[in-house]
Amino acid sequence: xxxxxxxxxxxxxxxxxxxxxxxxxKVAATGFVLLFLVVAPMVLDEYYLSIINIAAIAVVGxxxxxxxxGYTGQISIGHAAFMSVGAYTAANFAVHxxxxxxxxxxxxxxxxxxxGTLVGLPSLRVKGLYLAxxxxxxxxxxxxxxxxxxxxxxxxxxxxxxxxxxxxxxxLNTQSELYFFILPVTILAIIATLNxxxxxxxxxxxxxxxxxxxxxxxxxxxxxxxxxxFAISSFYAGVTGVLYTYYFGIANYEAFQLPISIxxxxxxxxxxLGSVLGSIxxxxxxxxxxxxxxxxxxxxxxxxxxxxxxxxxxxxxRLILFxxxxxxxxxxxxxxxxxxxxxxxxxxxxxxxxx
Amino acid sequence: MRHVRIGLMAATVLAAAAFQAGTAxxxxxxxxxxxxxTGPTQTVGTFxxxxxxxxxxxxxxxxxxxxxxxxxxxxxxxxxxxxxxEAYQRFKxxxxxxVGIYGTPHTQALTPLLHEDKIPGTSPGFGSAAAAxxxxxxxxxxxAATYWSQAAVGVKFAKEQxxxxxxxxxxxxxxxxxxxxxxxxxxxxKLRDMEGFELKEFAIPxxxxxxxxxxxxxxxRYRADFVLNHTFGKAPSVSINEFTxxxxxxxxxxxxxxxxxxxxxxxxxxxxxxxxxxxxxFAGAGSKYKVLDDIKALYKSEGKSAPKEMASxxxxxxxxxxxxxHLKGIxxxxxxxxxxxxxxxxDVKNGLEQVKDFSLGGILPPMTLTTKDHEGGGWVRVxxxxxxxxxxxxxxxxxxxxxVMEMVTKGH
Numbered sequence: 033x034x035x036x037x038x039x040x041x042x043x044x045x046x047x048x049x050x051x052x053x054x055x056x057x058k059v060a061a062t063g064f065v066l067l068f069l070v071v072a073p074m075v076l077d078e079y080y081l082s083i084i085n086i087a088a089i090a091v092v093g094x095x096x097x098x099x100x101x102g103y104t105g106q107i108s109i110g111h112a113a114f115m116s117v118g119a120y121t122a123a124n125f126a127v128h129x130x131x132x133x134x135x136x137x138x139x140x141x142x143x144x145x146x147x148g149t150l151v152g153l154p155s156l157r158v159k160g161l162y163l164a165x166x167x168x169x170x171x172x173x174x175x176x177x178x179x180x181x182x183x184x185x186x187x188x189x190x191x192x193x194x195x196x197x198x199x200x201x202x203x204l205n206t207q208s209e210l211y212f213f214i215l216p217v218t219i220l221a222i223i224a225t226l227n228x229x230x231x232x233x234x235x236x237x238x239x240x241x242x243x244x245x246x247x248x249x250x251x252x253x254x255x256x257x258x259x260x261x262f263a264i265s266s267f268y269a270g271v272t273g274v275l276y277t278y279y280f281g282i283a284n285y286e287a288f289q290l291p292i293s294i295x296x297x298x299x300x301x302x303x304x305l306g307s308v309l310g311s312i313x314x315x316x317x318x319x320x321x322x323x324x325x326x327x328x329x330x331x332x333x334x335x336x337x338x339x340x341x342x343x344x345x346x347x348x349x350r351l352i353l354f355x356x357x358x359x360x361x362x363x364x365x366x367x368x369x370x371x372x373x374x375x376x377x378x379x380x381x382x383x384x385x386x387x
Numbered sequence: 388m389r390h391v392r393i394g395l396m397a398a399t400v401l402a403a404a405a406f407q408a409g410t411a412x413x414x415x416x417x418x419x420x421x422x423x424x425t426g427p428t429q430t431v432g433t434f435x436x437x438x439x440x441x442x443x444x445x446x447x448x449x450x451x452x453x454x455x456x457x458x459x460x461x462x463x464x465x466x467x468x469x470x471x472x473e474a475y476q477r478f479k480x481x482x483x484x485x486v487g488i489y490g491t492p493h494t495q496a497l498t499p500l501l502h503e504d505k506i507p508g509t510s511p512g513f514g515s516a517a518a519a520x521x522x523x524x525x526x527x528x529x530x531a532a533t534y535w536s537q538a539a540v541g542v543k544f545a546k547e548q549x550x551x552x553x554x555x556x557x558x559x560x561x562x563x564x565x566x567x568x569x570x571x572x573x574x575x576x577k578l579r580d581m582e583g584f585e586l587k588e589f590a591i592p593x594x595x596x597x598x599x600x601x602x603x604x605x606x607x608r609y610r611a612d613f614v615l616n617h618t619f620g621k622a623p624s625v626s627i628n629e630f631t632x633x634x635x636x637x638x639x640x641x642x643x644x645x646x647x648x649x650x651x652x653x654x655x656x657x658x659x660x661x662x663x664x665x666x667x668x669f670a671g672a673g674s675k676y677k678v679l680d681d682i683k684a685l686y687k688s689e690g691k692s693a694p695k696e697m698a699s700x701x702x703x704x705x706x707x708x709x710x711x712x713h714l715k716g717i718x719x720x721x722x723x724x725x726x727x728x729x730x731x732x733x734d735v736k737n738g739l740e741q742v743k744d745f746s747l748g749g750i751l752p753p754m755t756l757t758t759k760d761h762e763g764g765g766w767v768r769v770x771x772x773x774x775x776x777x778x779x780x781x782x783x784x785x786x787x788x789x790x791v792m793e794m795v796t797k798g799h
Contacts, residue, residue, distance in 0.1 A: 079480035086469045179565065188573065189515055190566045191495055205503055207476065280468060280496035286566070287468040287492050323473060326462070340440045340694070344433070347424035347463035 037381075051226060068215060073208055082207040083323065088218040089275045090315035094299040095225045095308065096268020101297070102306035103229055104261035105241030106155050110167040111269050112292035113174035114151075116285045118144040118270025120184055123192035123283035133197040133278065137217065140274035141267040147174070148266020155258050171290055178285040191284040194277045214275055221268065225308050228264070237261055241306070302358060304368025313369035321357065325350045414728050416452065416721075418443075418713055419460045419478025420487035426465035427620070430650045432489065434699040436461060438706025439487070441682050441694060443714065448685055452718050455728040468492050479504055484720070484735045485713050488513065491567055494527070501526040506732035507716070507739055511669065511709050512644055516570060519762035519795045521740070526732075528739055528761045530712050530754070531669040531705075535791050536765030537643050538571035538615070540667060542578045543786030544641055544769055545613040553584040559611035561601060561626065563618045564590040571617060571643075574794060578787060587611070595622030598629055606633035614640040622646075624654030627661050638663035641769065647672070648701040652772060664772045665780070669752070670708035672701045672770050672777040676750040678711075679704075701777070708751050712763075715742050752783040765791060 040055075042048045052058040073081065097111050118140030125131040125139050154166035178185045186192035197204045197213050204213050228234050236257045239247035248254045277283045295318060303314020329346045337345045365372040420439055423432035443459050451457060460481055462474035471493040478486050486501070486508040488494050494514030501508045502525065510518065511531035518527045519535075532540070546553045560575055562568035572588070579586040587609055589601040595618055605611050614635075618626055623646035630637060642651075647666035655661050666672075674697065683693040697703050719738030720730045730738075742756045742763070752766030765785045770777035785791075 079476045082476040083473055086473060188569045281499040282495045284492050284495060340444055343461040344424060351425050
C-alpha cells in the first residue's frame with residue numbers, strides 16, 4: 033500500500049545482500065534512528081526517557097539471549113549471571129584503574145564472554161532441558177562466587193559504587209544524558225546482530241539449531257560454533273550488565289538473580305525466537321507492560337476501589353494482567369510479537385486488495 | 388486476519404492507557420513510596436505499605452498538614468531494581484518531596500540520584516549501615532536502627548542476659564548468607580575484641596530453609612551461651628523450629644528486626660512454638676498504641692471495619708512509622724514556609740533534620756534526626772514472645788553507640 037516492492041532490480045551481489053533490499057527499509061530505519069536520537073530527547077520528559085533507557089538496556093540483553101536461544105537453539109538460564117560478571121568487571125576497572133566507559137564496556141563484555149564460553153562447555157555434550165540445568169548451575173555458582181569473593185565484589189556488601197560515565201570531560205548524570213550514552217550502544221548492538229545473523233556465522237548457528245547432525249555433515253564445526261554462540265551471547269549479556277551498572281551507579285549481584293534470567297527468557301519467547309525485531313519487541317513489551325498496566329489501573333481503578341486499597345489491587349491485578357496478556361499474545365500468535373507484526377505488515381502490504 | 392485485528396485492538400487500548408499523567412495540584416503535597424506486595428518480600432510489603440497509607444489517611448482526615456493534603460503514590464516494584472528506578476523517576480515527575488525506598492539494592496542505586504535531584508529518601512531497615520552518616524549521604528535517611536546498631540544492641544542484650552560479663556563467653560552469630568546478612572560482621576568483630584567474648588559465625592545459604600547442620604553445631608558442639616539470629620524470609624521460622632528440636636532454649640537467642648514479624652512466628656507453627664524468643668524492633672510491636680486506636684476509629688466513622696493488615700502489628704507499625712517520620716519532616720518544612728504547600732525536597736530534608744524526640748505515643752523510639760545522624764539515634768526495643776504476642780521486655784535502647792558512630796563516620 034505504502035510502497036512498491038516491484039521494479040527494483042539487483043544487478044550485483046552486493047545489492048542482493050544489502051541489509052535493506054528495498055528503499056523503504058532504509059528510510060524507515062533512518063527515520064527510527066532520527067526519531068529516537070533527535071526528536072524523542074527534544075519532546076519527551078525525563079521520566080519517559082528513563083523508561084526508554086531501561087527498555088534500551090533490556091534490548092541489548094534480549095538480543096544476546098536470542099542469538100543463543102533463537103538462532104543457535106541452545107538454552108541458557110544463566111543470562112543474568114553473565115550480566116553480573118560484566119557488571120563487576122566494569123566496576124572494578126572503573127574504580128581501581130579509573131578506566132573510561134569505552135574500555136569498561138568491551139572489557140565487561142569480554143570477561144562475560146570468557147566465563148560464558150566456559151559455561152557453554154556442557155552444551156557440547158548435552159542438549160535441551162539438560163543444558164538448561166547446566167546453565168542454571170552456572171547462575172548459582174557465579175552468584176555464590178561473587179557473594180564470597182570480596183576481592184572481586186568489593187567487600188562484605190558485595191557491591192561496588194560505580195562512578196557515572198564521563199564523555200569528553202562531561203559527567204553523564206541526568207536521564208537525558210544517560211539516554212545518549214545507552215541508546216547508541218543499543219543501536220550498535222542491533223546493527224551488529226542484524227549483520228551477524230546474515231553472515232557465515234549466523235547461518236552456521238541456524239544450521240545447528242535446525243539439525244545439528246546435518247550441520248556437522250555439511251562441514252560446520254558444531255563444537256566451535258556452539259561455543260562461539262555462548263561467547264557472543266555472553267558478550268551481549270556482559271555489556272548489558274555494564275550498562276545497568278552505569279545506570280544504577282552500583283554493581284550488585286542482587287540485581288542479577290535468577291528471576292532476571294527468567295525475565296530475559298520470557299522476552300525472547302514473547303518477542304519471537306530467532307528474530308532481531310522480536311528481541312526488541314520482547315524487551316520493550318516486558319519492560320513497558322507492568323508500567324502501562326499500572327497507569328491504566330490507576331486511571332480506571334479509582335472508579336472501583338477505595339483509595340487505600342487501590343495500591344494492593346493494582347499490585348495484584350498487574351501480575352494477573354501481566355500473566356494474562358502474555359498468554360493472550362502467545363495464544364494469538366505462538367511465534368511471538370514479531371510474527372504478529374509480520375501478519376499486520378503482510379495484511380497491509382496488499383491492502384485493500386487482499387486475496 | 389482476525390488475529391491481526393485483535394492484536395491491533397489490544398495495542399490501541401494499552402497505548403491509550405499509557406498516555407495520561409497527573410501533576411501535583413495546589414494545596415497538595417506528594418510523597419512517593421516503593422513497595423513490594425508481589426515479589427519475594429511480599430510477606431513484609433503487604434502489611435507494611437497499608438500502615439503507611441492509613442497513617443496518611445488519618446492525618447488527611449484531620450485536615451492534612453496545615454491545611455495541605457498529602458497524596459501518596461505507591462509503586463510496586465517486585466523487589467526488582469529497574470522497576471524501582473522507573474518508580475523513582477515517576478515520583479520525581481509527579482513532584483514528590485520525599486521518597487520511601489524499599490529494598491537494599493534499590494537504596495544503593497538511588498543514593499546518587501537522591502543527591503543529584505535533592506529529594507530525601509528514607510530506607511528503614513534497608514541499605515548499608517554507613518548511610519547513617521548524614522554528612523556523607525545528605526539525602527539518604529535510614530530513620531531506623533541499622534544492622535550495626537542492631538548488632539550492638541544484640542551484644543549488649545547478651546551481656547545483660549549472661550550476667551554482665553561477656554569475657555570468655557561463647558556467642559554464635561547465625562545469618563542469612565547475603566550482603567545484608569554479613570553486614571553486621573565488622574561491628575561484631577570489633578565488639579568481640581572489645582569485650583573479649585568468643586564469636587563463631589554460621590552462614591545459612593539462600594533460600595534459608597535448611598539449617599539443621601548449623602543449628603546442631605551451635606546447640607551441641609559449640610554449645611553457644613547466646614545466639615544472635617539475623618535471618619530473613621522463611622529462615623527465622625525454620626530456625627525457631629530447628630533450635631527447639633535440638634533442645635536449645637529460645638530465651639538464649641535474639642532475632643534481628645527481619646526475624647521479628649508475626650509471620651515468622653506463624654511460620655514456625657504459632658505463638659506456642661516460639662515462647663521465650665527475644666526479638667528486636669525498630670518500631671513498637673503490638674496494638675496498644677493510641678494512634679492505632681485513632682485509625683480504627685477513623686475506619687469506624689466511615690462505617691468500615693479496621694483493616695485486616697493491622698493484625699500483623701510488627702510490619703504495619705513499621706509502615707506507620709515511616710509515614711509518621713515523613714509527615715513530621717514535611718510538617719517542619721511547611722511550617723518553615725509559613726504553611727505553604729510549595730515545598731521542595733531540600734526543605735523536607737531540612738525538616739527531617741529538625742525532627743526531635745518524636746515518638747508518637749511510644750510506637751516510635753524517641754527519634755532525633757540531625758545533620759550528622761540520619762539514623763535517628765539507632766534505637767531498638769527488645770520484645771519477647773509471651774503468650775499470644777510480643778511483650779516489651781526493655782525500654783528503647785541503643786548499645787555501644789560511640790563504637791557504632793565511630794564506624795559510621797569512618798565508613799567501615
